Amino acid sequence: MKIGEFSKKSGCSIQTIRYYEREGLLLNPNRSEGNFRLYDSKALKQLEFVKHCRSLDISLNDTKRLLELKNKPEESCSSVNALIDQQLALVNKRMKELRALKAELQQMASACGSNNTIEACGIIKSLDS
Amino acid sequence: MKIGEFSKKSGCSIQTIRYYEREGLLLNPNRSEGNFRLYDSKALKQLEFVKHCRSLDISLNDTKRLLELKNKPEESCSSVNALIDQQLALVNKRMKELRALKAELQQMASACGSNNTIEACGIIKSLDS
DNA sequence: CTTGACTCTATAGTTACTATAGGATTTATA
DNA sequence: TATAAATCCTATAGTAACTATAGAGTCAAG
Numbered sequence: 001m002k003i004g005e006f007s008k009k010s011g012c013s014i015q016t017i018r019y020y021e022r023e024g025l026l027l028n029p030n031r032s033e034g035n036f037r038l039y040d041s042k043a044l045k046q047l048e049f050v051k052h053c054r055s056l057d058i059s060l061n062d063t064k065r066l067l068e069l070k071n072k073p074e075e076s077c078s079s080v081n082a083l084i085d086q087q088l089a090l091v092n093k094r095m096k097e098l099r100a101l102k103a104e105l106q107q108m109a110s111a112c113g114s115n116n117t118i119e120a121c122g123i124i125k126s127l128d129s
Numbered sequence: 130m131k132i133g134e135f136s137k138k139s140g141c142s143i144q145t146i147r148y149y150e151r152e153g154l155l156l157n158p159n160r161s162e163g164n165f166r167l168y169d170s171k172a173l174k175q176l177e178f179v180k181h182c183r184s185l186d187i188s189l190n191d192t193k194r195l196l197e198l199k200n201k202p203e204e205s206c207s208s209v210n211a212l213i214d215q216q217l218a219l220v221n222k223r224m225k226e227l228r229a230l231k232a233e234l235q236q237m238a239s240a241c242g243s244n245n246t247i248e249a250c251g252i253i254k255s256l257d258s
Numbered sequence: 259c260t261t262g263a264c265t266c267t268a269t270a271g272t273t274a275c276t277a278t279a280g281g282a283t284t285t286a287t288a
Numbered sequence: 289t290a291t292a293a294a295t296c297c298t299a300t301a302g303t304a305a306c307t308a309t310a311g312a313g314t315c316a317a318g
Contacts, residue, residue, distance in 0.1 A: 004295065015276060034283050036296055045257075052256050056230055060274065066256065073248035080252050081241045088234045091227055098224045101185055105217045112210045119202035123209050127181050127195065133264065144307060163314045165265055189305070266313065282297065
């Protein structure tokens, strides 16, 4: 299939597909007579793997590492495990940050007092301190 | 004070300060004879306001809007309020996403089974499906 | 008067894409 | 069969919010 169909089947934009290729996350596909990229179902599987990693917020670099590891089936999976643990730690850290953000934003929202002038607004006051 | 001291007092890097100036988040400071930027305590207050906004993940664009609103003390603060509410919605959305991420990552981590080969690793399997 | 610390501007790099310009190729229609 | 429309190609620039570098100028101390 050509890139248009590949794009629709995978749910990735054409530009993103070409970008992934440049970055080494997709193998260079065969080309048609007129230099069009031609993909098969194996390429589709690989792209779906990448998409799954990205949906977990795993960076392209780490995704690339996972792809490489995937091609060494006999090696120990400890580095795979470490990578996921690290990703989990990252998510936990960000969640903690967001909880703090949320608390402060809520407090600010309730400090507004509505229908105030900006001068009297509790939000601006708390941002200013 | 010159930019070095301003940087230390504010906790912003020198490059970031110059960047904020270019982006209109800090007023153009006076310059010394030799063209060095000179800051006063008012500038420091403004930078701290910006830092506070950024610590709440408010975009530079929105921060700029808040600064502009701050200079119109008699206007209604409803747009300030709306901006904070919107930021809160954004934080809530991201938290929800992260909770889902966390759940999947945890499941994957526990599916690894440790000391496996990559071929048998539950993580790679689940990324592949 | 020179060394070193500090500052200046302008530019490029970061991440993960998205968007555009300017062509070439293929497919569908007249 | 001619041409128009759809699809594809590469190369380049833009996004957010910085960070890092190069190459040069300024200033205080020894």
